[in-house]
Amino acid sequence: MRELNGLSALVTGGSRGLGLLLARELAGRGCRVTIAARDPHELAEAAELLRSDGAEVRTAVCDVRDQNQVRGLVTGTAREQGGLDIVIGNAGIIQVGPVGVLGAREFHDALDSIFLGALYTSLESLPYLRESPAGGRLALIGSIGGLLAVPHLLPYSCAKAAVGTLAEGLHEEQARYGVSVTAVHPGLMRTGSHLHARFTGNAEREFAWFSTLAGLPLLSMNAERAAGRIVTAVARRRPRVVLTPLARTGARLHGVAPVLTTRMNRLFARMLPRADEGPSRPLEGSRAAPRDRTAATRARRLATVLNERAADRLNQRGPSTGTR
Template sequence: MQRPAPHHRPFDGLSAVVTGGSRGLGLLMARQLMARGATVTIAARDAAELADAESILSGTGPADHVRGAVCDVRDQAAVRDLFAEVAARHGSVDLVIANAGVIQVAPWESVGTQGFRDAMSTIFEGALHTAAEALPHLRRSRAGGRLALIGSVGGLVAVPHLLPYSCAKSAVATLAEGLRAEETARGVTVTAVHPGLMRTGSHLHARFAGAADREFAWFSALAGAPLVSMDAERAAERIVSGIERRRPRIVLTPAARLAAAAHGLAPAATTRLLSVVARALPGPDGGRSEAVEGHTLDTPPDGPASRLRRTLSALNDRAADRFNQRGHDRPSVAGPG
């Protein structure tokens, strides 16, 4: 009896790299790539976090199909060495997702100009370094190289109290569109990805300044609200499916698509609406100027506001446990009820 042919997966035999791949969306996209047959290198700055991510992802496929690599995408030479090593180990670099980033939440003057430099360095320059060093390898891919740059709806619409992030993501959006235009003739497709709010647990790594406790409260609640934010696993599946199909642009969540469309059709009206939103957010007066990570603010005093935040953020807090957002010394948040 003839044996049935083994099931072919779309990325069988391909070598993929995901920067910012040790937690959150990056981790989930790496899982999706492995499920489609790719051998994946996840890159991040934290070696211990990478080891945890390798352990999590090894359950997705063969253990030798995932490997962590310590790399700071702000250092172009380190990114160059990363891709040279991946190409030497696997024979090619076929698919790259530039995902590394930071989030600062505060009025712009509380973040200061250094906050803008930090965002541009990690988000934009990190994406630029990744693209610049990956593209020579991707052009040689026999499968036809794929590059995806992870932007945000914040790069399509300037979101109050996320201005450094929005500025950097806007630059990523432009970079992705321009590279798509120039690289298509060389056999590489570039996909611009613009997610809206997702339940990845990233509020624990976001940095908060100004009235930090109050900034953390609104951001974590909104990012976890079921009707506003998107399930992160579903988002990762849609992103990787779009990259597989070589789509030029992916905008996730209905709210993100609506915001982007409204800004394109009526930018003045959109800006006026955002001004109303900004007035409802905490002011900078009397707040801290040095930003702190959300996990240090994760135990606000008990009271109605705290209980409301925990209720709205419950799904996001649980996502933090599942998607490697908590270090070994970061306690789990107790959900409501």
């Protein structure tokens, strides 16, 4: 707990979900925290939540897809906080749907928000992290989807795979400068992010499977616990952390038996909605949720109750900007 006390920390995508929890965890360990996101209203609400817990926090509006904005964010944070010791790149988007209705634009959007956002954050932060008296720490949030491609999440998986490779390469190159880089690969977490994901094709059915899996206790992880483990990994300068037993099992199995895991994913894909089952117009989760009151819908809502509660706690109910 003491090793992070007094350090300056920056979290991108920090206005809600996992980013908000990472900021809270860092503040709880004595850090001076800056949270950045696109939406100023979400940032203000997030800051109020953090300050109600006694956190010292500042906010900065930033679109991580724009390198000039990221440069201004990093420079301003270092100036206001007297340096920069910890940076966590967390911003991104989630798009759910089959490739038949997801085109090149969706892949570009994912790469811009997830990979280029992580890249710009890294490039602009590293000069300051090298100057940190405590030894800089950088963490990039990947996903199990970047280690093992997930059907109907291909833009997300491709972008997260690039983030994981970036983190591993930077870890090797920056060690000589006293900077540690941690690649974080969470599995399913109960953050309420299903309300801001973009669903394409048969949006209601896509929302149903995604929100259900993300909310089941045996498959998904409590987000507060995940944030604690991530910050501990960053504090201890671990090069890589994979969260949830299911994600660790999947990553190991894919490493030793990729043909088997690919075939298993093929079976899973066949259970998902077909590309021709619905309109291609994307809907955000808050609008894609089924409105009927069938037994199946009631069962899904029961299965996702923990995720819905997480959404209430983690500032997920406000207007969306498309980022976590």
